[in-house]
Amino acid sequence: MLVFLATSLVAYVLYLILTMFTGSVGLWSTGELIAGAVLSLIAGAIAYRVAFEKERKGEKNSLRVLNPLRFILFLGYLVGPFFIAMARANIDVAYRVITGKIRPGIVKISPNLKTDLGITLLANSITLTPGTLSVDVDEENGDLYVHWINVKNPEPSPEEVCGSFPYWARRIAE
Amino acid sequence: MNILIYVLFGIGLTFNGLGSFALLRFPDVYTRLHGATKCTTFGSIFTTAAVIAYGFARGGGAYHTLAIHAIIALIALLLTNPTGAHAIARAAYRSGVKPKYAVVDKLEEKK
Numbered sequence: 001m002l003v004f005l006a007t008s009l010v011a012y013v014l015y016l017i018l019t020m021f022t023g024s025v026g027l028w029s030t031g032e033l034i035a036g037a038v039l040s041l042i043a044g045a046i047a048y049r050v051a052f053e054k055e056r057k058g059e060k061n062s063l064r065v066l067n068p069l070r071f072i073l074f075l076g077y078l079v080g081p082f083f084i085a086m087a088r089a090n091i092d093v094a095y096r097v098i099t100g101k102i103r104p105g106i107v108k109i110s111p112n113l114k115t116d117l118g119i120t121l122l123a124n125s126i127t128l129t130p131g132t133l134s135v136d137v138d139e140e141n142g143d144l145y146v147h148w149i150n151v152k153n154p155e156p157s158p159e160e161v162c163g164s165f166p167y168w169a170r171r172i173a174e
Numbered sequence: 175m176n177i178l179i180y181v182l183f184g185i186g187l188t189f190n191g192l193g194s195f196a197l198l199r200f201p202d203v204y205t206r207l208h209g210a211t212k213c214t215t216f217g218s219i220f221t222t223a224a225v226i227a228y229g230f231a232r233g234g235g236a237y238h239t240l241a242i243h244a245i246i247a248l249i250a251l252l253l254t255n256p257t258g259a260h261a262i263a264r265a266a267y268r269s270g271v272k273p274k275y276a277v278v279d280k281l282e283e284k285k
Contacts, residue, residue, distance in 0.1 A: 090213060
C-alpha cells in the first residue's frame with residue numbers, strides 16, 4: 001500500500017511538472033490537477049509492483065531513494081564534478097579524433113557498490129566521462145568491465161579510471 | 175539573449191559534428207561508441223540548453239511549458255544515452271567482436 005501511494009505520488013509530481021504554467025490555480029488549471037490525480041492513481045496501480053523493487057536481502061522495498069537529500073546530492077553531483085569530468089572527456093575525445101592516438105583495452109574495476117542503483121549510476125557516469133565505456137558487469141560481486149581508450153595500467157584501481165565517482169555513487173545510492 | 179542562444183547552438187553542433195567524425199576515424203565498434211556517445215550527449219545538452227534559454231527568454235505560458243519539457247527531455251537523454259551505449263557494447267562483445275589493437279582484455283581472461 002505504501003509503495004502504491006509512493007508510486008502514484010511520484011507520477012503526480014512528474015505530471016505537475018509537465019503541465020506547469022497552464023492555468024490559474026497556482027500554476028495549474030483545475031482540469032489538469034484532477035486529470036493528473038486520476039491518471040497518476042491508475043499509473044500507480046499498474047506500476048507499483050515493479051517500482052522500488054528491493055535491492056538488498058532482508059529489505060521489503062527501497063523507498064530510501066525517495067529521500068529528498070539524495071535528490072539534492074544528485075543534482076549537485078550532476079552540475080559539479082560530473083559536468084566538469086564530462087567537459088574534460090569531450091575535449092579528450094576531440095583530441096583523439098583529430099590525432100588518432102589511441103591505446104585501447106578492456107580493464108576490470110571493483111568499486112564495491114552493493115545496490116543495483118549505485119552500480120547503474122556508476123556505469124552510466126563512466127560511459128560519459130574521460131575515455132571510458134562500460135562494457136559488462138559481473139552481477140554477483142558488482143565488478144565492472146570497462147573499455148578504456150588510453151590504457152595506462154592494465155590493473156587499475158577504481159580511482160585511476162573514474163576519479164571520485166564511486167564515492168559519489170555510494171553517497172547518492174546507498 | 176539571442177547571442178547566448180547562438181553560442182549554445184554553436185557549441186552543441188561542434189560537438190555533435192565531432193561525434194559523427196569520430197565514427198569515421200576510429201577503428202572498431204568500442205572506440206566508435208566512445209565518440210558516438212560522449213560527443214553526441216554533450217552536444218545535445220547544449221542544443222537543449224539553447225531551447226530552454228529560448229523558452230524562458232520568450233516567456234508566456236506555452237514557451238515556459240516548452241522550456242520545462244526540454245529540461246525533462248534533457249534528463250531522459252542523460253539517463254538513456256549511456257544505457258544504450260552500454261547495451262550496444264555488451265551485445266557486441268557477446269556476439270564475438272573483439273576490440274582491435276587492444277593492449278589488455280580482462281573480459282577475455284574471465285571466460
